[in-house]
Amino acid sequence: MSLRYAVLGLLARRPSTGYELTQTFDRSLRTSWYARHSQIYPELAKLEAANLVELVGQGARGSKTYAITEAGRAELRQWLVEAEPDRSQRSESGLRLFLTPLLDPTDRQATYERDLAHVTQELAALEKVRAEVRTAPEPEAFAPQVELGIRINTVLRDWLREQIQASADNADHE
Amino acid sequence: MSLRYAVLGLLARRPSTGYELTQTFDRSLRTSWYARHSQIYPELAKLEAANLVELVGQGARGSKTYAITEAGRAELRQWLVEAEPDRSQRSESGLRLFLTPLLDPTDRQATYERDLAHVTQELAALEKVRAEVRTAPEPEAFAPQVELGIRINTVLRDWLREQIQASADNADHE
DNA sequence: AGTACCATGTAAGCCGTTACATGATTCT
């Protein structure tokens, strides 16, 4: 049931079309939730039927802009504050990290290095976002989330470096 | 397709019954992947049909112990080393964190405090595991994963404390 | 004129959750 609240939450930030929401899912939410347009359009229709969002404008190319309603805001607040969070996660990367010790030192080092390359790239992207947020005219409420992302990725980067070193040492001893 | 490799990976550590796998998913993998027995038993049957695992013993109460085959190990290695990782994640907690800035300072502080309580608990559990691993007779290959979990949760804990402080300050100014 | 991107929708099939179902063994 999270998709419903993800859409509601994005519309609480600003009115958007389904197409824009799809892009936001891909850009800002890919590290925690992801949805394709084929899921978003039907969800918007359901939310509209439930009066949690409303159509506030139609633009070129048949685009439809939706905004959250008061009932929608109440529903979102209730979920965020009162509903018991589902702490379970689904992360293929986490699974891979868990299983990597099964590999021999050479393979292990190679997969850690692949991950390190990705984390480094991720960190660079986040630092770019941080710089943009700092120079933005209005103070951005989402700046702390960027900061958290940077800290977590830094921890991951350092840990991966340690594991690469350990795997290399291990491979040498053989 | 990750479930297949999760099961294969757990069986690469040691032969197990479906029941034991279900428990391991719940205990060791709940932070990255999760599966119920209703998914695990059919998956074991499929893996056996594909000769990636084999039945190596039947015990009391109709229990069936499976072990990974050589073909299974090859398949697992191939996935870990050669397949392109799917970096997307599904985390309701991440989504909640992303949307929390939408709340007013009082609600925001309350949800951060709820999260802090959970992270603190998680950290305590991980530190207990670390202590157990250290006193274990054989050096455990999964000790570094525990360390990573502790570091990430520590970062999260500190970040949450900062956000709680900021929300409290913000609420006072009103 | 062709390519790229904007923009929305539907359908089939797979994956995962919840619920149903059954029976053996161990503990109190």
Next chain:
DNA sequence: AGAATCATGTAACGGCTTACATGGTACT
């Protein structure tokens, strides 16, 4: 004897992915 736990399975339903399908607008 009854409760808890061990142990395996199936079925219905819902969520998510992939693929199909269509058309408008802007750029070169």
